[in-house]
Amino acid sequence: MTHPVHSSPNPSPSAGKLLSGGLLGLLLVIFLASFLYASFLFFRTARAILLASPQAETHPLLLRADHEEEAQQALAEAPQGPQNQLSQLLPGTSRDATPEIPLDSFWETQEPVNILLLGIDQRPNEKGYFRTDTMILLHINPKTGDVGMISFPRDLWVEVPGYWETRINSAHVIGDAKGYPGGGPALAKKTVENLIGQPVHYYVRINFEGFRKLLEEIGCIEIDVPKLIDDPTFPDDNYGYDPLYIEPGHYCMDAELALKYARTRHVDSDFGRMERQQQVILAIKDKVLSTGELPRLIVRAPALLNILSDAIQTDMPLSKMIALANMARNMKLDNIRRLIIDVDMVEPAITDTGAWVLMPKMDRIQAAIHDFFAADYVEEPGQGEAIPPTATSPATTPSPGTASPQQAVRIIVLNGTTTSGLEKEVSDVLLSYGYNIVGIGQADRNDYATTQIIESGGDERIVRDLADLLGVSDQDIRPGSPDQLQADIVIILGANFVMPE
Known part of the structure; x- marks a missing residue:
């Protein structure tokens, strides 16, 4: 290997x-696929044990059933010895008891x-x-x-x-x-x-x-x-x-x-x-x-x-x-x-x-x-023509030119201050202006003196608009690689930040 x-x-x-x-x-x-099968086996075992208990008729997890033999088989397949934690938690269960309530498929359609x-x-x-x-x-x-x-x-x-x-x-x-x-x-x-x-x-x-x-x-x-x-x-x-x-x-x-x-x-x-x-x-x-x-x-x-x-x-x-x-x-x-x-x-x-x-x-x-x-x-024998499941109308091909400039630029807002929740407040403001905020979080440290914009070389107009809106000076705008930033623009909030009115 x-x-x-x-x-x-x-x-x-x-x-x-x-x-x-x-x-x-x-x-x-x-x-929702493979583990569902394990869930089925676990659930079937648990329910079979419950069916054999004195509380079977009133237990909320027990539904209608149609095959008594399946319940018996589930009891037979239940883990033995110390692994059978359910039997330890449910007193009064018996592997010889005959369940009176069979199992059901539970699926209405x-x-x-x-x-x-x-x-x-x-x-x-x-x-x-x-x-x-x-x-x-x-x-x-x-x-x-x-x-x-x-x-x-x-x-x-x-x-x-x-x-x-x-x-x-x-x-x-x-x-x-x-x-x-x-x-x-x-x-x-x-x-x-x-x-x-x-x-x-x-x-x-x-x-x-x-x-x-x-x-x-x-x-x-x-x-x-x-x-x-x-x-x-x-x-x-x-x-x-x-x-x-x-x-x-x-x-x-x-x-x-x-x-x-x-x-x-x-x-x-x-x-x-x-x-x-x-x-x-x-x-x-x-x-x-x-x-x-x-x-x-x-x-x-x-x-x-x-x-x-x-x-x-x-x-x-x-x-x-x-x-x-x-x-x-x-x-x-x-x-x-x-x-x-x-x-x-x-x-x-x-x-x-x-x-x-x-x-x-x-x-x-x-x-x-x-x-x-x-x-x-697939058409079933004797059922006539099969009817496709209910569907909505699929979308048509969109045009990239129809989106607003703000929406085309991915922005991350990071909090570089000690003010808790500042990144979310700024994110909400930018969203109200139509900007595309793809993530918020904490910066690598909380002692940034000034607010900074790190951009990956995209739309300079958007960078300038953000700088004007957030009060970011030219010396605090610097380039970064898209792979490193995981966005087009990263905003790091500093101690000098003032919320836009």
């Missing part, structure tokens, strides 16, 4: 406490369900608005058992319904900042619906630490690296560089290396990064469903959910989660369909303000989306 090389981190100027979370959506797929998986770059204890660095649509068809996922590039230029045209990863920020009903996740759902012409029923959102915690729990994952990974500017947690070098070969990657492998995008492009993300997703799925791993995770499920509860948010009701877990046994997890909105479906473009974006080729995207959902239209 080949071994990757981690060079010693090289220091670089600090731009703030924001770190790209390219893998943030991966854990979501685990919970056989209609497909689409779940938007959102990975945000929020770090521990950070507050504010956060962009999505990972957007994956998970598609589940209860009737056929088909499971699929669609990845969207971060720089895809789309219409955010009710607002303006911008990059797709800004929809979440706009929704939170503008008080959209349901916040950023709801507006992200609406934006994806508008793009693909299909309903998005639920979202699941996770922050950076959630993925790391899960991988640390399940251990290393098997990954085949098809080509050399050589990224000398891979960022570290302290805004320096942690060069990444991985030779082609087979690896059992730990949490740190798997995270880096899927996050790096300067080796090829965001399209290559999305491919690696899906590769890691499937590797995690294989690990979770492996013979030795699944029983351990079933026993660990309550602790895992407790550990990860602060990292995950969703609008999916508990009843739906249980329903998905219950039907996961029928999912085709060995043949998950994959679609990436890739280079053939977009056209690189420069906006009027000099921002680089990906313009969608809607005819190709619509054709790919139609093929992806084609399994939902």
Whole structure:
């Protein structure tokens, strides 16, 4: 087995406490695909034990059922000895008891369900608005058992319904900042619906630490690296560089290396990064469903959910989660369909303000989306012509010239003072002026004497307007690289800052 090389981190100027979370959506797929199967087994065992208890008829977790034999089988499959923590917690259970309430499928309809998986770059204890660095649509068809996922590039230029045209990863920020009903996740759902012409029923959102915690729990994952990974500017947690070098070969990657492998995008492009993300997703799925791993995770499920509860948010009701877990046994997890909105479906473009974006080729995207959902239209014998699921009208190709100059420039606001919450107040002001705030946070230190603007060589008019608005002198405007800044402009608030009226 080949071994990757981690060079010693090289220091670089600090731009703030924001770190790209390219893998943030991966854990979501685990919970809603492979881990759902483990959840099903865990839930079935737990419910079977409850069914055998004196409290069975009144317990709120017990629903209707139709197969008494399945409950008996679940009891027979329950972990033995000290691993059966449920039997220890529920006195009065008996493996010889006959459940009087059978099991149910819990799913009221056989209609497909689409779940938007959102990975945000929020770090521990950070507050504010956060962009999505990972957007994956998970598609589940209860009737056929088909499971699929669609990845969207971060720089895809789309219409955010009710607002303006911008990059797709800004929809979440706009929704939170503008008080959209349901916040950023709801507006992200609406934006994806508008793009693909299909309903998005639920979202699941996770922050950076959630993925790391899960991988640390399940251990290393098997990954085949098809080509050399050589990224000398891979960022570290302290805004320096942690060069990444991985030779082609087979690896059992730990949490740190798997995270880096899927996050790096300067080796090829965001399209290559999305491919690696899906590769890691499937590797995690294989690990979770492996013979030795699944029983351990079933026993660990309550602790895992407790550990990860602060990292995950969703609008999916508990009843739906249980329903998905219950039907996961029928999912085709060995043949998950994959679609990436890739280079053939977009056209690189420069906006009027000099921002680089990906313009969608809607005819190709619509054709790919139609093929992806084609399994939902399969005609059943004796049922006549199949009716496609309810869809919204897909978007038309937007024009990069229609966005306001402020919206085309990505801005990060960092607090370099001891005034708590100043970065959020300034972010709100800039949003009210129409600027595109993609992140806020703390600077590398809190003793900046003056407010500074670090720009990556984009629209000079925007830089000048910001300097005039925020009272930044010419000597406090300096250049920086886009890769280092993770935005077009970074504003560091200093002690001399005065709030615009």
